[in-house]
Amino acid sequence: MVKCFSLFVALSLLAVSAIGGDHFSGDGYGDSIIRQVVDDGGVNGGGSNGDDLLLGAEHHFSVFKQKFGKSYASKEEHDHRFRVFKANLRRAQRHQALDPSATHGVTQFSDLTPSEFRRLFLGLRGRRLGLPVDANKAPILPTDGLPTDFDWRDHGAVTEVKNQGSCGSCWSFSSTGALEGANFLSSGELVSLSEQQLVDCDHECDPEEKGSCDAGCSGGLMNSAFEYTLKAGGLMKEKDYPYTGTDRGACKFDKTKIAASVANFSVISLDEEQIAANLVKNGPLAIGINAVFMQTYIGGVSCPYICSKHLDHGVLLVGYGSAAYAPIRMKEKPYWIIKNSWGAKWGENGYYKLCRGRNICGVDSMVSTVAAVHITSN
Numbered sequence: 001m002v003k004c005f006s007l008f009v010a011l012s013l014l015a016v017s018a019i020g021g022d023h024f025s026g027d028g029y030g031d032s033i034i035r036q037v038v039d040d041g042g043v044n045g046g047g048s049n050g051d052d053l054l055l056g057a058e059h060h061f062s063v064f065k066q067k068f069g070k071s072y073a074s075k076e077e078h079d080h081r082f083r084v085f086k087a088n089l090r091r092a093q094r095h096q097a098l099d100p101s102a103t104h105g106v107t108q109f110s111d112l113t114p115s116e117f118r119r120l121f122l123g124l125r126g127r128r129l130g131l132p133v134d135a136n137k138a139p140i141l142p143t144d145g146l147p148t149d150f151d152w153r154d155h156g157a158v159t160e161v162k163n164q165g166s167c168g169s170c171w172s173f174s175s176t177g178a179l180e181g182a183n184f185l186s187s188g189e190l191v192s193l194s195e196q197q198l199v200d201c202d203h204e205c206d207p208e209e210k211g212s213c214d215a216g217c218s219g220g221l222m223n224s225a226f227e228y229t230l231k232a233g234g235l236m237k238e239k240d241y242p243y244t245g246t247d248r249g250a251c252k253f254d255k256t257k258i259a260a261s262v263a264n265f266s267v268i269s270l271d272e273e274q275i276a277a278n279l280v281k282n283g284p285l286a287i288g289i290n291a292v293f294m295q296t297y298i299g300g301v302s303c304p305y306i307c308s309k310h311l312d313h314g315v316l317l318v319g320y321g322s323a324a325y326a327p328i329r330m331k332e333k334p335y336w337i338i339k340n341s342w343g344a345k346w347g348e349n350g351y352y353k354l355c356r357g358r359n360i361c362g363v364d365s366m367v368s369t370v371a372a373v374h375i376t377s378n
């Protein structure tokens, strides 16, 4: 069993960075030059090649174990995790070559295989055949006069970064984040809402495929969660129904403690201007993305040359920027600002920047907005 992230205390020590990253075809990754970036952001020593990286792997692994409080039950487990860690050093190197405007390296996920990572820390059910009966299509909004930079964190509509732990419940965090923002816009109050209610109580199914239902730590969909919330009457506060990170408990929803309710929810067309316009007008948006580059992400604007559009992670779009300096390609890139649910120690204080403009990693493909009913507090 993997420990919950909240136990992890520090950012990655090691960042792997490749130069000459434009040559990513075939298996030319071995040519990448690796720099070891230490805690204070300085560069420790000169470059070394991929073989040297693996020679130093034992050291990096012990630093990793210490940083992230990892311990393994047996020698076999330890040796297995070390092999996985080495494979992930190589992967971080490949990601760096494919995604030079971001920094990739060792993260708290570096001892997990890609499939363990997907199973334990994502949780968006990728197949979406139908939409819930109450889903609307978002009306087309005017897009002239949109700000060039916008961030809902600056307007008080975003709660602190949360942590899903080793539970595929990303979809519930994406959903609460959107409703927290909508509720803030309708009531003026920012209230943290309960993911655990969704994990325990929401079993809403895809109307076109009966077996595909929201299923706690085994995954779910944000639109289904909005449908559940609409039918149930609303969501309780985080503090009244706290997160446990397991889905073995019974539903403890108490209708008398509803803190936010859904008025309606809508899907937004695959159009980045419409996405931006809806974001600015309606608050943070629930979105699906492909998270493959997030396992090794340290910071910067992620803009991979190649990224699957298969959606496997639910997150919250909170803003956008017009340009960020990309150190390697010397280009300014417009980007989305995305709130993740892996704790504040992951990424940029819990956030991910993904470049804007060409549906990278499927970021435009599943975008929903929710409107809240105003509830007078008593």
Ligand SMILES: *[C@@H]1O[C@H](CO)[C@@H](O)[C@H](O)[C@H]1NC(C)=O
Binding pocket: 136, 263, 264, 266, 371, 372
């Ligand atoms: C959703 O609800 C909000 C707030 O009540 C309302 O202003 C908006 O027109 C509704 N949207 C749709 C698509 O029904």
